[in-house]
Amino acid sequence: MSDLEKHASSHDEREDRAIDLDIPDPDAHLSPEERDQIERRLVWRLDLILIPWLCLLYLLAFLDRTNIGNAKIAGLVPDLGLTTSQYNIALTIFFISYSVFEPLTNVLLKKLRPSIFIPIIMFLWGASMTGQGFVYNNSGLLASRWFLGLTEAGLFPGVNYYLSCWYKRSEFGIRAAIFFSAAALSGSFGGLLAAAIEKLDGKGGLEGWRWIFILEGLLTVVVAVISFWMVHDFPDDARFLSEEDRARVIRRLRLDQQASSKHEDWNTRYLYDGLKDWKMWLGMAIYMGCDMPLYAFSLFLPSIIMESGWSNNSIHTNLLSVPPYAAAAVLTVIVGFIADRTRQRGLCNILSSLIGIVGFILLIASDSPAVKYAATFLGALGIYPCISNTITWMANNTEGVYKRGVVLGFVIGWGNLNGIVSSNIYFDPPRYLQGHGVVLAYMIIFLFGGSILMTTLLRVENKKRLEGKRDYLAEGKSEAELDLLGDRRPDFLYTV
Template sequence: MADPEKNFASHDSQDEDTIGTIQGVLPDPDAHLSQEEKDKIDRKLVWKLDWILIPWLCILYLLAFLDRTNIGNAKVAHLTDDLQLSLPHEYNATLTIFFVSYSVFEPLTNVLLKRLRPSIFIPIIMILWGASMTGMGFVHNYSGLLAARWFLGLTEAGLFPGVNYYLSCWYKRSEFGVRAAIFFSAAAVSGSFGGLLAAAIEQMNGVGGRPGWSWIFILEGLLTVIFGVASFWMVHDFPDQARFLSEDDRARVVRRLKTDQQSSAEHEEWKISYLIAGLKDWKMWLGMAIYMGCDMPLYAFSLFLPSIIQELGWGTSTVRAQLLSVPPYAAAAVLTVAIGFIADRTRQRGLCNIFVSLVGVVGFLMLLASTDPRVKYAGTFLGALGIYPCISNTISWMANNIEGVYKRGVVLGFVIGWGNLNGIVSSNIYFNPPRYLEGHGVLVAYMTVFLFGGSLLMTVLLRVENRRRREGKRDYRVEGKSAAEIEALGDNRPDFIYTI
């Protein structure tokens, strides 16, 4: 095709016409510089974004994951005995109710994040969930704990999908995965940190007439509130409004996303058509299946690891059980970042999911089949290694392959919300200690069918679609359309090559 607007190039190697069209539309503050000088400025800009955006967001998610899973630490610190909860039914119900409110409200939160701005939305929900967490330290019965967990889920719902969506509006597709992995590694770190912190706070048992588990909730909740207030100054808005960037740097961020076939840095008004576009996209539905295959095991592992370790038969004390839960999380944090880096470099996110999920399946088979405490403890390591890297890799995979500000937000909200709804399953499969055969068996099934099988299917389908686009079999979609209409097609554009 002779028209430059229809002369498409792949994401991996854009042609001069495509970049020239972008340069004609957006201002280029570096037009007078050599390519070497432009590359130097670009590296400096990305480095600046990393240091300003990523560390604080990691801290926020560490606090979020700590607050939603510390009930597992409180359980081994005699929460169930003091509140006279029946096991497993009433305790599991307190876990379940969190995921109900959390998942129901998640699909709505990315729209609110965009409309209210990150610097307002994120601090507000942090203060609210910190208050809910603190309130859990003052409950006296089963109904009070249920109410506190409901509101904790409601107020936490916006952070994880919101931050992943937010980061995807700042970085290129080849840069997003490792940042998402670093962000999510805070969940694994919170497992390590949570065990150590719970072991220390539990020593406050009796202070102020309150049990040790109560102080776990109170102190960790107050810590969240403090960071929530600070977030009014530490969380920044989207690239076109970010105050920490100069006008030239804002233009550079928008331009570099445009060259990456993204429009996510730009302002866009909400329309119901974005919701419809997401619902009609097969990638969203398959992504929901893949994500449930790693998210359900994630919560089961996080909520019950202290109990699993306590039942290993080593005569494990409460404090020792908290401390022995630290190493598996630490190993998972390292592998999560490593997989993020590898997937960004190779652009083989599907293969990363496939191979890592097999590691997790082996780990839970060890827990399922063995009665040797050493084998079972080794299985917890492989289980963690097989779960945590797939969470951030799957979210990065979905974000890479959905174009459009609101459509991406909608799709991520549904994928993450559905995955978290499966936390209801996580909360109700671990009973009959010490072997927990039902729980480990369900985890193996989820990881094999949904995570492994779904990732394999997604990889094959995306490869087929990419081949068709490179062969020109999707060029009919842009015939007779203007440049603006072509851009509005988002990831349906013939030149948009999917990350596999």
């Protein structure tokens, strides 16, 4: 049997399986053209209802975790009497609480419902952010950063997991990219906002950097309250869906070999399945190769620009930090679109990472302020697209609602734990050779090298499945038992 015939046969089997599971098809009487038109309208409606608000939430989350970089050049360090080591520890402690609790949050999201869980954690991190504006010593800063990490832990892995339960594998990448582009936009928006807020210096007897924390924290609290009405639950329970649209959403997911959120109950087996999956461990390595550079870049970009000699005051520096983030946001969406269409997520990672590698080589090698500023663009372009692309890659290749939640939690949690490294490598201004060198090593070894290895191994596995060398796994099994195999099913082909 040819590869094409195998694909056709596999699709027919999935159609039969959806019917066997008694998932109604409200459009069975329509022509293929009419069905396609209805599906396009449905997906467009999902996009309009789900994506914009989630992007706003992540923009605020990333703004709140990285605005300490803007506050630093606005006077936070001397006003609190911090040493360089104490400031870096304040950055580090966020990633400890953030990473430790991330693997747990997707299970909590599933059990508590997104419409309850996400607004609650958002309200709590907004309160932590606001409180950070009233700290007067190192201990207070450490406490506020710890609770900020704890309360933000559930958003990024939770939303990626949540979106993967709404969209087909071939649709998820561009949505994840648009969602994550909010992080890049937060860099642009954060620089502009910090430059404006800093002008409040002295108002109410408070320094400008305090107003950055207070006003951005209060904005988060307000949006959190509104989110109780704006964040929706999983497809099986979302109230904005009619019964016909609910059937359409669930059916198209099942035809794409994805489990419905109500067809699984939590079992520790899903945890063990994730821990035994080599893709999770390699995905953790790849993700740390882009996530550590992401935090190094976002936390220290204002300092890098100022120390390069390209800027001589904090307001100008914050404004100069805007364009690299804006460029990264655009490329992130473009890469997400291309990866969805080509299903070559590994190749997209490889090519994007090369751009970033060149950027950090220039940061190390050049003394020219203009070249260094141009290199920050290349660095951003090489890092940001790989974040959402890697998460999508892992979600595409992990079947089972709970297993996917576990895998994404571990991958993202481990990546964010490497934010500890990001916080402790930029000690040597103005050239920051140590910091740039560590970032470069991460990108070459883990992101670039890991993506090559993952792509190769997945291609080898797909070849074996197409040749029937994994068919023995399905012998003698019922359809329900085959479903339990998840992405180990012989007819499940990985996205490379």
